[in-house]
Amino acid sequence: MSTTVYHGSLINPATPTAYEARQRSLLAVNSQGIIDWVVHNVESSLVQQTLLQRGCLDAQVVDLLDGQFLMPGFVDTHTREQHAPQVPNLGTGYQYELLDWLEKFTFPLEAKFKDVEFAKNTYPSVVKKFIASGTTTCCYYGSLHLDSTKTLADIVHSLGQRALIGKCNMDTHCPSYYIEESADASVKDTHSFIAHVQSLSPGPSNDPNNPLIFPVLTPRFAISCSRDLLGFLQLVAASDPHLHIQTHISENVKEIQFTKELFPECRHYAEVYDKYGMLRKNTILAHGVHLDDEEIDLIVKRKAGLSHCPTSNFNLRSGIAPIGKFLDRGMKVGLGTDVSGGFSPSMLVAIRNASIASTAVAVTHTLGKEEEEGKFSNRQLPLATLLYLATKGGAEVCELDHRIGSLDPGKSFDALIVDVRDGAGGSVGRSNPGMWGSRGGTLDDQLGRFIFCGDDRNISAVFVQGRLVGGTSSGL
Ligand code: GUN
Numbered sequence: 001m002s003t004t005v006y007h008g009s010l011i012n013p014a015t016p017t018a019y020e021a022r023q024r025s026l027l028a029v030n031s032q033g034i035i036d037w038v039v040h041n042v043e044s045s046l047v048q049q050t051l052l053q054r055g056c057l058d059a060q061v062v063d064l065l066d067g068q069f070l071m072p073g074f075v076d077t078h079t080r081e082q083h084a085p086q087v088p089n090l091g092t093g094y095q096y097e098l099l100d101w102l103e104k105f106t107f108p109l110e111a112k113f114k115d116v117e118f119a120k121n122t123y124p125s126v127v128k129k130f131i132a133s134g135t136t137t138c139c140y141y142g143s144l145h146l147d148s149t150k151t152l153a154d155i156v157h158s159l160g161q162r163a164l165i166g167k168c169n170m171d172t173h174c175p176s177y178y179i180e181e182s183a184d185a186s187v188k189d190t191h192s193f194i195a196h197v198q199s200l201s202p203g204p205s206n207d208p209n210n211p212l213i214f215p216v217l218t219p220r221f222a223i224s225c226s227r228d229l230l231g232f233l234q235l236v237a238a239s240d241p242h243l244h245i246q247t248h249i250s251e252n253v254k255e256i257q258f259t260k261e262l263f264p265e266c267r268h269y270a271e272v273y274d275k276y277g278m279l280r281k282n283t284i285l286a287h288g289v290h291l292d293d294e295e296i297d298l299i300v301k302r303k304a305g306l307s308h309c310p311t312s313n314f315n316l317r318s319g320i321a322p323i324g325k326f327l328d329r330g331m332k333v334g335l336g337t338d339v340s341g342g343f344s345p346s347m348l349v350a351i352r353n354a355s356i357a358s359t360a361v362a363v364t365h366t367l368g369k370e371e372e373e374g375k376f377s378n379r380q381l382p383l384a385t386l387l388y389l390a391t392k393g394g395a396e397v398c399e400l401d402h403r404i405g406s407l408d409p410g411k412s413f414d415a416l417i418v419d420v421r422d423g424a425g426g427s428v429g430r431s432n433p434g435m436w437g438s439r440g441g442t443l444d445d446q447l448g449r450f451i452f453c454g455d456d457r458n459i460s461a462v463f464v465q466g467r468l469v470g471g472t473s474s475g476l
């Protein structure tokens with residue numbers, strides 16, 4: 001792979017309140033899939049001259065059309081499609097709240113992944129769907145099974161997505177047909193899983209320090225982990241400060257009550273994790289709907305990040321997480337699809353529900369009142385913030401923002417070519433009616449059209465570390 005240079009429009013998230021919308025940009029990607037340089041406002045007639053000045057005359061040039069733009073790929077910070085084994089359950093079981101939903105819907109499906117053949121047959125289409133939806137980095141929860149979760153890692157690796165993948169730890173308060181034998185067995189399998197993932201080749205970067213797949217320690221949630229297990233996992237985490245950790249926190253009121261009953265020595269839910277060394281800068285906490293002020297302070301102090309999963313929070317009636325308040329308090333926040341609590345693997349759907357959730361908070365708090373102080377608290381999150389949460393914010397939560405999350409020189413080219421032209425997606429059979437009448441408009445208009453009306457038919461190419469891994473024009 002030699003240098004590839006893209007010429008066209010570009011959206012680049014900068015801060016939680018601003019993104020760059022640039023036109024006629026030239027963006028060069030080197031043979032390791034790293035963005036070498038970016039310049040803007042280069043007329044077509046000056047492209048060759050610019051390449052000559054940059055010593056890139058042998059580069060392959062890809063011209064984007066009007067109505068197409070480059071943007072960073074999405075970072076999904078929590079799914080079991082991040083919960084990969086739950087994908088076949090999409091759209092079912094939403095008459096239940098969390099604990100009943102787990103018992104009646106989720107655990108029975110996950111238990112099927114004991115059969116590695118079932119995993120081999122199910123996971124490839126799940127991962128391909130995530131990639132087609134524009135997710136270039138995905139935090140997956142596997143099931144509790146070692147072999148099936150290794151299979152998930154192998155499949156993600158072969159399909160070229162960047163991912164954090166965890167084998168669930170769960171040795172208590174789970175049904176007898178879906179529970180680990182003992183804390184010892186759980187930790188032994190965890191070591192084996194970590195070693196497997198770390199043995200995978202680094203991918204197109206060819207750089208062992210820039211792998212595509214990371215293992216992530218995954219105590220499912222406090223309820224499903226005995227004190228012995230948490231103690232063992234604490235040792236595993238302490239032995240490698242670079243090891244990511246993911247878990248659920250304060251999602252549902254009954255879950256919180258039960259957690260407090262199980263751990264009466266802890267003042268709150270967050271303290272359970274803190275006591276076992278699980279709150280640190282590479283920890284990803286899913287949901288956090290009902291965090292209290294002390295918990296927020298602790299999480300911010302430990303620099304852990306939050307995965308906001310609004311679709312699932314609505315579906316399972318968990319509540320609405322006050323994301324504006326978290327941002328004002330300095331918490332790192334990303335978005336998660338939380339399949340199958342969420343009904344879609346698309347981060348576009350997560351973004352839309354994050355927008356609606358923030359609007360609901362704003363409306364409830366401001367009806368008949370003066371708007372409260374705060375940059376984000378009790379306000380509808382604007383497009384720039386939503387975009388940030390889905391890309392750069394997610395990269396921060398994963399502690400990968402030095403590599404991904406924006407299209408800046410030095411970062412990996414994890415990117416999408418978005419196409420919002422009327423008729424977009426026709427190449428895959430049926431065009432997206434959401435683009436009907438789309439006449440381009442400003443680049444900001446095009447971004448809004450994609451975010452609120454787009455779907456995988458509007459994603460014509462998906463790149464991870466410079467390599468084409470999906471999209472409607474990829475033939476993959
Ligand atoms: N808490 C513990 N396990 C789960 C799960 O699979 N999904 C969600 N949404 N919450 C959980």
Ligand code: FE
Pocket residue numbers: 078080083248286338341
């Ligand atoms: Fe979840």
